[in-house]
Amino acid sequence: MNRTFYLLMGFLSLGLVMVALILQQFGYQGVAFLPCPLCIMQRVGYLGVSFACFIAMAFQPSRKAFHVLATLFAVFGLVVAGRHIWVLFHPDTSCGIDPLETWINQFELVRSLPWLFKADGLCSAQLPTILGLQVPEWSFVWFTIILIVLVQRLFKKH
Known part of the structure; x- marks a missing residue:
């Protein structure tokens, strides 16, 4: 597995977080996309993939371990996005004050970088679709x- 692959995967994941930040700060079709706990x-899943890929790029001896870590972050993100989609189709499962929101917002990292990590929105909010899909569906x-690319590259014969 070469360094260019990890560089591209890392920047792809960072780019997706940047899209989320743009939607949060500037909105889409006049609607601000406030991030919910999910x-x-x-975002943590994308940043984890990015971090693990950048570390894998930099350190040849532990490259496979960080590749596996990136894969685990992708699985984590996929599961969370799947749960978010489920909540969108079952809006009665989300309430106004989400315990997960309270738990996430109490971390020092959230207080230091609220523009990136502070959960303000509702998980069941129906926001405008982008090319026919809700943001959690795009995330999925x-x-x-x-995940497919990481798993394929993990088991690829050299």
Whole structure:
């Protein structure tokens, strides 16, 4: 597995977080996309994939271990995105004050970087679709692509 692969995967994951931040700060079709707790956890998944890929790129001896870590972060993100999609189709499961939101917002990292990690939105909020899909559905698609590529590269014969 070469360094370029990890560099591209790392920047892809960072780019997806940047798209989320743009939607949060500037909105889409006049609607601000406030991140919910599940959105924040998906960001953690993308940032974890990115971090693990950048470390794998830099350190040849432990490359396979960090590749596996990136794969685990992709699985985590896929599961969270799947749960978020389920909540979108079952809006009665999400209440106004989500215990997960309280738990996430109490971390020092969230207080230091609220523009990146603070959960303000509702997980069941129906926001405008982007090319026919809600943001969690797009996230599910991207985590699936990342996971397939990582698993394929993990088992590829050199």
